[in-house]
Amino acid sequence: xxxxxxxxxxxxxxxxxxxxxxxxxxxxxxxxxxxxxxxxxxxxxxxxxxxxxxxxxxxxxxxxxxxxxxxxxxxxxxxxxxxxxxxxxxxxxxxxxxxxxxxxxxxxxxxxxxxxxxxxxxxxxxxxxxxxxxxxxxxxxxxxxxxxxxxxxxxxxxxxxxxxxxxxxxx
Numbered sequence: 001x002x003x004x005x006x007x008x009x010x011x012x013x014x015x016x017x018x019x020x021x022x023x024x025x026x027x028x029x030x031x032x033x034x035x036x037x038x039x040x041x042x043x044x045x046x047x048x049x050x051x052x053x054x055x056x057x058x059x060x061x062x063x064x065x066x067x068x069x070x071x072x073x074x075x076x077x078x079x080x081x082x083x084x085x086x087x088x089x090x091x092x093x094x095x096x097x098x099x100x101x102x103x104x105x106x107x108x109x110x111x112x113x114x115x116x117x118x119x120x121x122x123x124x125x126x127x128x129x130x131x132x133x134x135x136x137x138x139x140x141x142x143x144x145x146x147x148x149x150x151x152x153x154x155x156x157x158x159x160x161x162x163x164x165x166x167x168x169x170x171x
Contacts, residue, residue, distance in 0.1 A: 021126040023053050026060035029120045031146065033138035038122070039108075042099030043074065043131045046090045048082040053131060055082075058124050065098065065119035065135055067109035072098040074121060074133060098133070111137055 029035070045053070052058070063077040074096045081089045100108075111117050116139070123134040141149070 019127060020123075022123060023056055023126065023131075024058040024060050024124040026063065026120065026122050028061055029122055029136070029138065031149075032141060033118075033120060033136075034141055034145075035122075035136040035138050036117075037107075037137040039100060039104055039135050041072065041074075041133050041135055043133055044097040044099065045131055046088075048085040048088060049079050049090050049096075050131060051085070052079050052082040052090075053124070053126070060121045060124060063121045065108070065121070067105060067112060070102070070105060072100050072105050072108065072119075074098050074135075077121060077124075098135070108137065115139075 057080050059078040061078075064075055066073050066075055076093055077096065078093055079090070080092060108119055112119065118138055118140070119135050120138045121133050121135050125132055125134075
């Protein structure tokens with residue numbers, strides 16, 4: 001049971017239609033990058049990290065994935081210390097190993113090395129009691145590209161508004 005004043009993952013994100021209990025999302029990644037391939041990866045976590053995630057506390061904003069000696073690592077993701085933890089608490093921004101198939105790691109590593117791309121975390125969630133992270137292959141957007149995307153989004157919003165206004169007036 002959650003204590004008063006603390007948001008749990010259930011209250012914060014809730015379970016989606018696919019049974020995911022969302023802990024954190026990286027909305028900034030969709031704004032700053034053009035995303036292509038996505039993967040779901042398991043995480044190797046310590047006990048206090050899992051408890052802190054279950055309390056709904058994490059930040060993916062600065063996170064990225066690196067490939068080192070055939071292993072994928074999630075870096076710079078902030079999982080705060082567990083409030084009830086003792087000396088066994090985890091470091092807040094440590095490297096966390098990702099559990100992926102070897103071919104997926106090799107493809108990811110090749111894209112990072114050759115294509116000038118990066119891999120960013122999009123969402124951190126629980127599925128079937130296991131912590132998972134959704135990661136995506138991403139290429140950075142230029143400032144004009146970000147403005148163009150925002151302009152397109154605003155134009156479609158205005159068009160939808162005009163259509164719904166005409167439908168209401170026609171009735």
